Every structure is written in structure tokens, then in C-alpha cells.
Amino acid sequence: MTVDVLLKGGVLPNGQTTDIAISDGVIAAVEPTIDAEAGEVVDIAGDLVSPPFLDPHFHMDATLSYGQPRINASGTLLEGIALWGELKKEQTEEEIAERALRYCDWAVSMGLLGIRSHVDTSDDEAMKGVRALLSVRETVKPYLDLQLVAFPQDGFYRAPQARQNTLAALDMGVDVVGGIPHFERTMAEGRACVTELCEIAAERGLRVDMHCDETDDPLSRHIEQLAYETQRLGLQGRVVGSHLTSMHSMDNYYVSKLLPLMAEAEVAAVPNPLINITLQGRHDTYPKRRGLTRVPEMLAHGIRVAWGQDCVRDPWYALGTADMLDVAFMGLHVAQMTSPAAMRQCFDMVTSDTAAIMGLHDLGLEKGKRASLVVLDAGDPIEAIRLRPDRLLVMSNGKIIARKEKRKTALSVPGRPTEIDRRHSAG
Secondary structure (H helix, E strand, O other), rough: OOOEEEEEEEEEEOOOEEEEEEEOOOEEEEOOOOOOEEEEEEEOOEEEEEEOOOEEEOOOOOOOOOOOOOOEEEEOOOHHHHHHHHHHHHHHHHHHHHHHHHHHHHHHHOEEEEEEEEEOOOOOHHHHHHHHHHHHHHOOOOOHHHHEEEEEOOEEEEEEEEHHHHHHHHHOOOEEEOOHHHHHHOOHHHHHHHHHHHHHHHOOOOOOEEEEEEOOOOOHHHHHHHHHHHHHHOOOOOOOEEEOOHHHHHOOHHHHHHHHHHHHHOOOEEOOOHHHHOOOOOOOOOOOOOOOHHHHHHHHHHOOEEOOOOOOOOOOOOOOOHHHHHHHHHHHHHHOOOOOOHHHHHHHHHOOHHHHHHHHOOOOOOOOOOEEEEOOOOOOHHHHHHHHOOOOOOOOEEEEEEEEOOOOOOOOOOOOOOEEOOOOOOO
16 A cells, blocks of 8 residues: 555544554545555654644634724623724725635644634625635635634624625625624514524525524523524524523523523534633623533533634734634633543544534544544643643645644753653543
8 A cells, every 4th residue: 555644653532542544635544553655654653643623613804903993992792893893994805814814824733724704794894804705715725624604793683784795695605604693683683583594594505603692691592592493494413503601691490491402403502712701791790700601511411512712813802822722721621621521522622523513524533534634742632632732743635734843841950851841641
């Protein structure tokens, strides 16, 4: 057998040590020992090999715009939305595309090879973002899966042009139907927009990913309507409720009814821990809510959950590096998912579980899957979350697109080692 690339001695997330052979853009073999002629042999002995990192919730039309035209002084969601309205008027289509491509460079360097980005469809200014990100999607297509969500940021009914623009964006090739029902004028209009948007998705054969109940108000319950429409229209497995922060504050009895409905409808959830805990609870003194939805309870009900990044250096969030392990690290802490099994689950929630939610079923570390993977300077998934380590190698569709040498810190302390390595597996 002759292959393009042979990775030797890597450690899979399940702890198995293996070789991986890559040929013609796909994984040709995953076996303990592979003896084959290869265009390149890479020694990754003892290093973690992971499926690519994936971000199921992002806003690429706003990314890397922090400070333009000003900084969000209050740090609130609503000021961020108002600031975004100002920025939309100023930025050009070319500026949006340039920032998005720069972020995609960051992403692939971190092994982030799939992003679902919501793109504003509220008004004429917002359509610049649609055009820009459609061109970016085409540019990055050889190495990054970019899914676009038609997102009427200012309300599908509330913003006068949002409905026609959302439909126009879908006609232009945007992949997913989005919405923001809690931002409509009334709860009734919120429910109605969920119904219409789901009907649009069903008619067009598209997926749905809706900003749902991103508020501290426990009476914001549009996720119930979303679960109902999913079943009514036969959209099971194709619908995501993003954020769901109101569930943090909901009555426990109501949640005990809601979670089985979500599970029955196969509605997935995408909380965004970095942003949810930053933006929510701003009206509280103490105790201060942190707004992350009920992740362990959802998982216990069999609901698919993935962590999302949401924002990087934009009107809502000043930080971020395109590292999905940062997101998993924060989610693990806030959700108190600290058992070994739960920590490994958090790793899956930025890799394999996310692939299932996004419909990227051809990704994975198995023979016949697309050869897109990441090699990390860590020994297992828990250590990867703990260290957020260097990505030693990133491969997309069989091509190595990023590399980094292993680094150790030199230590000059009498009687102590001369080099420091923070890798430390349990036992």
C-alpha cells in the first residue's frame, strides 16, 4: 500500500494508540501498526489525535470589529446590538470579508475546521454581510466548512425588511434558517415567527438554528414552540435552539416538562458559555445569575448539546482566540461537569457531537471519513482541555495546512529540571 501521509503512534480520544494512513483526501486505515510507503511520515507518538474542532454558533459578519465605532461600555447584550446597528452603517462589504478571512486563518491554525455563522438579514446594510460571507464561504471551501444562517437580528417581524431579506438570503444560497423570537415585539409574535420560519425551512428542505430565549426572563419559552414545530413539520434532527439562557431561571417543574419535549423532537441545544456568562445577569446584584442553560440535565435526557464560541473581538465580547478548547474549558466549569466522563463529554461537545448537530457526518477518525484532523500536544481529551495546548498539526481533506513544533520551557532553578513539560495524565 502506498499512501500520501502516514501518522505514526498517535493516541485517539478513546486512549487507543494507532497509526493513521491518509490517501486521496480520506482516511485509508486506522490500525495499531501500518507498514506502507508514504509521501510523508509524521511521528506523533504519544500525542492526541482528534477530529477537527467545530464551532456550531458564531457571528462572522461582526468578528474582529472590536472598538468600531466604539466600545460596548455597559457590556450588555442590548448595547451590543445597538452598537452593531451603528457598525453596519459604516463597514463595507470588503471590510467584512477581510475580517472574516482573517478569522478563518486564526481558526484553521487552531484546528477549527467547521463554523456555523449567523449572518444578519435585518436590513439593506445587513445584506452586505450576506454577500461578503457567501464569497468567503467559497474561498475557504477547500479547507473549512462554513455554514451560514440567515439571521434576522432585529426581529423577523419587528424589522420592516427582515422577512424579505431573510428569504432573499436563502435564495442566494444561505444554508440554514435562523430567527430570534424573544426579540419580537410580543410573545405572540415570537411564537408566530417560530412557526413561519420552521415552515420555510420545511418547504426548502433546510435546517433551523434559532437564537432562542437569550434572556434572563424565565417566562421566555419559545423553545417549547420550536420543539412543537419541529415535530409537527417532521424536522427532527435538523433543528437547534441556541443559547436557551432563560432556562437557567425557569421553574423546575416547567423544565421537567420541557426537556422531554425537546428530546422527543430531537431538538439540539447550543449554549455559548463564554458569552452567556458575560452578557446574562447584568440586571442582577447578588446572587448574580450566569445564564448558562441546563446542560447536564439536557444530556441526561438524551438531548444533543454542543458548545459554541458565539463572539470573538466584536461589539459583544472583547476577547477570544478561535480556540474551541477555551470554550469547552469555560463550559466545563460553569456547568460543573468535572467527573472524568463529563470532562470527556465536554471535549466531544466541540468535536464529534458538534459534527452530528451540524450534519457533518463525513468527519471522524475512521476509515473512509474525510481526512480532517488535529494533533495536539496532550495525551488525552481531559489534558487537552486542561492545557489548551499547541496544535502540532492540522490536516484538512488530506492536506496538512498548519504545523507547530513542540515547545518546552527552559527552567533555571538550582536542583530542579532544566525543562518543564506541563503534560500530566491521571495515574
